[in-house]
Amino acid sequence: MKNGRTKGELEAAIRNAIIKFEQEFMGRGPEDVKAFILKDLVLIRLKGVLTPAERQLANNADGIEMVKAMRQNLIAQGREKLSEQLSEITGATVFGLFTDIDTQIGERVIVFSLSQDLENNLQ
Numbered sequence: 001m002k003n004g005r006t007k008g009e010l011e012a013a014i015r016n017a018i019i020k021f022e023q024e025f026m027g028r029g030p031e032d033v034k035a036f037i038l039k040d041l042v043l044i045r046l047k048g049v050l051t052p053a054e055r056q057l058a059n060n061a062d063g064i065e066m067v068k069a070m071r072q073n074l075i076a077q078g079r080e081k082l083s084e085q086l087s088e089i090t091g092a093t094v095f096g097l098f099t100d101i102d103t104q105i106g107e108r109v110i111v112f113s114l115s116q117d118l119e120n121n122l123q
Contacts, residue, residue: 007122011035017085025078044110058103092116
């Protein structure tokens with residue numbers, strides 16, 4: 001367990017880091033964020049992530065692709081910072097970062113794969 005923290009405390013710290021990242025990189029925070037530690041994975045579910053402009057764009061197939069491409073590009077630019085923050089919080093190395101967004105419901109999922117099973121080391 002990292003710094004004697006519980007699973008819930010670690011998940012809350014990850015959640016707060018994601019909210020801060022979204023506010024800084026995307027210009028606004030999501031309506032709701034939940035973080036889940038599942039063995040050597042961290043799953044983050046963000047609700048209400050689209051801006052009004054993105055919602056408007058997502059009304060057709062071309063717009064959906066534009067929104068997805070822009071979001072992927074932004075995550076790619078912030079990937080190193082986000083991975084560093086997650087490593088600081090968890091004490092594990094981030095191996096992979098996977099993400100996708102559903103423009104119809106305005107939800108995004110981010111999955112981090114880590115160098116160790118966090119769940120085993122937590123209360």
